[in-house]
Amino acid sequence: MTGESIPSVDERIARVRFDAHGLVPAVAQQWDTREVLMLAWMNADALRETLTSGRAVYWSRSRRELWRKGDTSGHVQIVKDVRLDCDGDVLLVSVDQIGPACHTETRTCFDTDLDRADVGDRGLHPVVG
């Protein structure tokens, strides 16, 4: 490893291949337990704020605005690391999730809660050999 300086935020954002809508999928993972918490989308502004503010910020496709996760719920994500995949079109965001990640109050957006009809069974029951 050389002593090269870290690229500027603009240079880092320029490495990302955003889609035709200017978005990139971002997978949020709990840094210590490695649970996959959720997948959301970032545009360049959301990524810039994520890289510089220390909190995960997404683009809400339904509300069409920046979504500073936790502003309403308090369930913020403290950013530990952000990585780009081999093709430059997916982000992996390592976070410390305060409280539940999901708006349904489950820990992750993929958790099943069979006691709650509104959350229900999120398993798709593959055939496992």
Place this chain on the structure above:
Amino acid sequence: MTGESIPSVDERIARVRFDAHGLVPAVAQQWDTREVLMLAWMNADALRETLTSGRAVYWSRSRRELWRKGDTSGHVQIVKDVRLDCDGDVLLVSVDQIGPACHTETRTCFDTDLDRADVGDRGLHPVVG
């Protein structure tokens, strides 16, 4: 938990909210280490085969064909579980990854290999508080 029967494959696929292109993002995670390996896309046919064959099958957006991961490389993904997120528009596929997940031969598509210029640094260097 009740003794309800498992829904049919068609019923399970019908729960997924595919996008305007008929695709859904699928996050592949190593079942035991919980590494996030990659993100790829599935259409209904790919999901059907994933749920029934025991191997992860994606839709290649560049080649526009089903991509039975590992057919060329041998680096197959044995499916352990498939889960749907709270909004029904993201899949989390728990797999046993044989060999490297990434076509660059790194274990995951998010791994950095600073010794190889063609793989390089996949970190985006967020400010960490």
